[in-house]
Amino acid sequence: xxxxxxxxxxxxxxxxxxxxxxxxxxxxxxxxxxxxxxxxxxxxxxxxxxxxxxxxxxxxxxxxxxxxxxxxxxxxxxxxxxxxxxxxxxxxxxxxxxxxxxxxx
Numbered sequence: 001x002x003x004x005x006x007x008x009x010x011x012x013x014x015x016x017x018x019x020x021x022x023x024x025x026x027x028x029x030x031x032x033x034x035x036x037x038x039x040x041x042x043x044x045x046x047x048x049x050x051x052x053x054x055x056x057x058x059x060x061x062x063x064x065x066x067x068x069x070x071x072x073x074x075x076x077x078x079x080x081x082x083x084x085x086x087x088x089x090x091x092x093x094x095x096x097x098x099x100x101x102x103x104x105x
Contacts, residue, residue, distance in 0.1 A: 008056045013063045015075055025060045028053055 008024065016024065032053045038044040066072035 008059060010059060010063070013059060014072065016063075017075060018064070018067070021060055021064055025057065025064075028057045028060065032057065 008028075013021065032050065035044060035050045035053060039047070039050065044050075063072060067074050
């Protein structure tokens with residue numbers, strides 16, 4: 001059975017935005033550094049974890065490159081609910097102001 005991370009499956013990587021992919025890449029590289037350091041000092045318990053982290057890094061690089069080439073679709077950016085409510089409030093505020101302007105004319 002593989003030791004790899006269950007969180008970084010290719011289907012889940014498709015849902016990540018570019019910034020999150022870069023963050024995951026940084027985390028994986030940092031983990032790989034720590035695992036290599038543990039291996040050099042002889043304190044590493046799970047040697048298969050190094051291989052799994054290398055594969056995770058390769059998966060992330062693959063998704064990033066496929067997005068650059070247009071092979072894989074970039075997920076649509078999600079708008080925060082706060083932005084939507086602010087837009088609705090400004091639209092509501094403009095509507096009474098326009099009605100008052102029409103009455104004045």
